[in-house]
Amino acid sequence: xxxxxxxxxxxxxxxxxxxxxxxxxxxxxxxxxxxxxxxxxxxxxxxxxxxxxxxxxxxxxxxxxxxxxxxxxxxxxxxxxxxxxxxxxxxxxxxxxxxxxxxxxxxxxxxxxxxxxxxxxxxxxxxxxxxxxxxxxxxxxxxxxxxxxxxxxxxxxxxxxxxxxxxxxxxxxxxxxxxxxxxxxxxxxxxxxxxxxxxxxxxx
Amino acid sequence: xxxxxxxxxxxxxxxxxxxxxxxxxxxxxxxxxxxxxxxxxxxxxxxxxxxxxxxxxxxxxxxxxxxxxxxxxxxxxxxxxxxxxxxxxxxxxxxxxxxxxxxxxxxxxxxxxxxxxxxxxxxxxxxxxxxxxxxxxxxxxxxxxxxxxxxxxxxxxxxxxxxxxxxxxxxxxxxxxxxxxxxxxxxxxxxxxxxxxxxxxxxxxxxxxxxxxxxxxxxxxx
Numbered sequence: 001x002x003x004x005x006x007x008x009x010x011x012x013x014x015x016x017x018x019x020x021x022x023x024x025x026x027x028x029x030x031x032x033x034x035x036x037x038x039x040x041x042x043x044x045x046x047x048x049x050x051x052x053x054x055x056x057x058x059x060x061x062x063x064x065x066x067x068x069x070x071x072x073x074x075x076x077x078x079x080x081x082x083x084x085x086x087x088x089x090x091x092x093x094x095x096x097x098x099x100x101x102x103x104x105x106x107x108x109x110x111x112x113x114x115x116x117x118x119x120x121x122x123x124x125x126x127x128x129x130x131x132x133x134x135x136x137x138x139x140x141x142x143x144x145x146x147x148x149x150x151x152x153x154x155x156x157x158x159x160x161x162x163x164x165x166x167x168x169x170x171x172x173x174x175x176x177x178x179x180x181x182x183x184x185x186x187x188x189x190x191x192x193x194x195x196x197x198x199x200x201x202x203x204x
Numbered sequence: 205x206x207x208x209x210x211x212x213x214x215x216x217x218x219x220x221x222x223x224x225x226x227x228x229x230x231x232x233x234x235x236x237x238x239x240x241x242x243x244x245x246x247x248x249x250x251x252x253x254x255x256x257x258x259x260x261x262x263x264x265x266x267x268x269x270x271x272x273x274x275x276x277x278x279x280x281x282x283x284x285x286x287x288x289x290x291x292x293x294x295x296x297x298x299x300x301x302x303x304x305x306x307x308x309x310x311x312x313x314x315x316x317x318x319x320x321x322x323x324x325x326x327x328x329x330x331x332x333x334x335x336x337x338x339x340x341x342x343x344x345x346x347x348x349x350x351x352x353x354x355x356x357x358x359x360x361x362x363x364x365x366x367x368x369x370x371x372x373x374x375x376x377x378x379x380x381x382x383x384x385x386x387x388x389x390x391x392x393x394x395x396x397x398x399x400x401x402x403x404x405x406x407x408x409x410x411x412x413x414x415x416x417x418x419x420x421x422x423x424x425x426x
Contacts, residue, residue, distance in 0.1 A: 051290060053424040077290040086283025092222035093215075104211035105291045144287070 002079055002151040002183060003064045004028045005050070010059035012045050019045045023059070025199050029151075032174060032184040034192050037201030043187035044085070046201065047154045050185065052077040063152070081150035085157050087137040088144075091130035095121060095140060098129055103147050112147065119143045119169065134161035142173060153177060155186040167193065208293050209301050216305030219278075226271030227309040234267035234314055238321035249326040256325035257335060257386025261379050264314045264339060265372070268346045271310050272371075273364035275302055275354040276420065285358075289424060295417035303344075303351045303412060311343030327386075334389035338382040338401055345405035348412035349374045355419035359426060377404050 010023040019042035027033045035043045048054045050061065052073025063070045063079060070076050089098060099112045116122040119139040124132065132140065138161050145153055153174070159167050171193030174184045178194070186192060220227040241259050242252055279285040288298055318339050322332040353371035357363030381401035388395040 048424075051286070053286070053289070055425065074294075078292060080290050082286055082290050084283045084286050086281075086286075088283035088287050090219060090278075090282070090284070092219055092225070097218075101211055101215045102287070105208045105215075105288065105293075107208055107292050 001066045001181060002029060003066065005061070005063050005152065005183065005185075007061050008059055010049070010056050010061060012042060012049055012054065013057045014045060014054070020201055023199075023201075027183050027185060027197075029181045029183055030178050032178050032186065032192060032194060032196035034196045034198045035185065035187040035201065036189070036198055041201040043201060044156055047084075047156055047185065047187055050076070050152075051080050051082060051154055079151050081145045081148040081153045083141045083145055083153070083155045083158055085160065087134070087141060089129045089132065089137045089140060091128065094126055094128050095132070096125040098140065099143055099147060102144050106148050106150075108147055108149050110147075112143075115143045115146050118146065118173075120165075135163055135166055138162050139166060139169075142170060146173065151181075152183045153185070155184065155188070157188055158186055159188060159190045208291055209297055212288065212291075212293065212298065212301040213305045213308075216302060217309055220271065220305070220309035225309075226274060227313060230267040230270050230310045231313050231317060233270055234263050234317060235321060237263040237266070238324055242324050252325040253327050253331065253390060254387070256322060256327045256331065257338075257383040257390075258379070259325070260318055260321060260335060261339070261342075261382045261386075264318070264343065265346055265375055265379060267314055268306075268310050268343065268350060269368055269371070271306065272347075272350040272354045273357070273367050275306055275351060276358035276416075277354070277363055280358045280423065285420070285424065289420070295420050296413045299351060299355065299413035299416035299420070303347050303409070303416075306351065307344050307347040311339075311347050315339040315343055328390065330389040330392070331386050334386045334398075335382075338385040338398060341398065341405050342378045342382045342401050345378050345401075345408040346375060348405075348408035349378075351412050352415045352419065355416040355423070358420070359423045377401075 005027045007023055007025050011021045012019040035046055037043050045054060049056055055073060063076050096112060103112060116125055119142045121136055121139050124136065158170050162170060175194045178184055219225055238260060245252060279288060289295060315336065319332050319336055322335055349371050353367045357367050381397045381404065384395060384397035388397055
């Protein structure tokens with residue numbers, strides 16, 4: 001179980017460009033954090049930094065768990081459920097295969113059927129992913145999050161391409177995740193639909 | 205750890221065998237090259253047997269190249285690589301899984317097909333056997349060296365064009381030792397080529413996952 005994520009004086013530089021500097025924030029288990037900011041303000045960079053893909057040039061980012069504090073990026077990645085703005089869906093695989101592969105890759109047991117039902121694409125289980133709409137691919141991404149069993153969800157534009165019911169579903173999943181002691185950090189321009197603290201990134 | 209590892213290998217094999225996959229493409233390319241060369245050279249069986257080792261080795265390397273550029277690029281472009289990087293597997297294990305999947309879907313089928321293609325060159329029994337064994341030992345090295353190049357160029361849109369320039373020079377030892385083993389078998393000599401090829405392949409397969417993982421790390425941060 002994770003207890004908190006604490007960032008202190010976090011500075012991110014990509015290429016020659018400074019994206020943000022001296023960022024402080026803290027998220028505790030059960031909380032949601034919305035990352036706001038104009039296009040190019042560094043929302044995705046912050047998520048990639050938390051996921052451990054990028055390393056901060058200065059500052060510290062520590063994930064506290066009941067088994068001790070984690071400062072290493074790749075180790076932190078083992079606690080992260082990721083929903084990026086790419087769909088990560090292979091057109092050749094069908095929906096069931098895609099989710100079953102992911103479950104095995106993450107060492108998560110259990111049946112994929114209830115998860116597909118939860119996100120509303122159970123009827124498409126045998127359908128090759130090339131026939132899915134953008135919204136259905138997003139729902140498959142939500143299914144992956146549920147399947148991952150990870151504590152810290154990092155969501156990049158979780159509502160993009162979703163219909164009204166899909167947005168309500170995504171908000172509901174986040175609420176449930178937080179209520180069960182999880183953590184959500186979402187970069188979005190839309191209202192999250194649940195109680196959340198916000199972090200505003202200003203273009204440097 | 206074996207569950208996630210095997211699931212990744214199996215998924216890559218599945219993708220290689222489905223439509224748009226590269227396994228059948230590489231085999232067809234190999235067969236076509238091996239068919240065209242005897243047509244171009246003419247029916248001089250002595251000459252054909254002499255050049256068979258070199259031609260088939262070069263053909264196999266080029267055929268394996270066809271599928272290499274998508275080894276990481278597909279997963280990088282659609283975001284799958286992010287999810288794979290966050291899995292319980294280390295990036296080194298991921299690189300090893302991808303190397304294995306590439307060999308099973310390309311190197312092994314090419315090796316199995318080679319005795320049939322050797323017939324087109326009138327390669328005698330010992331030569332065919334040497335070709336088969338040298339490909340069996342050498343194609344893992346092709347996948348291993350190729351995987352390094354593929355991970356290095358995974359974020360380039362036209363990475364497939366620069367990839368051969370990076371890895372073909374590095375594969376020169378494999379082609380030299382592989383074709384050398386076939387020539388030696390024709391002359392009933394033993395020149396130690398297979399031993400050198402084994403050493404090259406062992407070093408390549410051992411080092412490749414570390415190099416490829418470092419390249420993937422670099423590209424994920426880019």
